């Protein structure tokens with residue numbers, strides 16, 4: 001196995017939690033009515049699970065609107081550094097979501113292909129609305145334009161791990177975000 005230096009701290013758990021609370025306020029303000037219908041948080045597995053669970057709990061503190069959860073799983077072809085832009089759906093949501101207000105929850109928007117494919121995918125289901133929340137964005141890496149309605153942090157073009165994000169399936173469990181320095 002290739003040796004790798006320990007990831008370097010980048011965003012603390014405290015910074016992340018404070019930002020998640022702010023995002024929850026903005027999401028609640030934009031999704032007030034109709035109060036009886038749930039807001040569907042749709043998480044992109046696996047990277048978005050921490051952001052989704054923290055955001056949903058932060059929403060419960062600032063909104064009385066019901067919240068429902070569902071998940072999708074995608075993988076993008078081209079495992080190397082260059083994304084082919086072809087996004088494959090490995091798992092779709094369990095519920096139909098036609099007419100629903102959907103908040104797509106992503107860990108990180110990099111080239112933008114995954115988020116773009118997911119937004120188009122939900123629009124095609126006839127949802128009432130679909131918005132995108134991403135904890136992180138690397139604007140320097142963008143290859144296709146995608147509107148990020150709620151963004152945690154803009155970050156430089158570095159590979160990050162923790163808070164759901166992995167490097168070869170490691171580091172997802174960390175409560176903070178760190179930068180991997182390969183060497």
Ligand code: IMP
Pocket residue numbers: 044047076083106107108109110111112113114115158159160161165166167
């Ligand atoms: P995109 O389609 O190029 O925007 O890639 C989005 C997906 O790539 C994210 O949902 C992550 O799963 C993965 N990804 C991109 N950058 C990173 C990173 O720095 N660390 C971990 N995963 C990443």
Ligand code: MG
Pocket residue numbers: 047165166
């Ligand atoms: Mg990943």
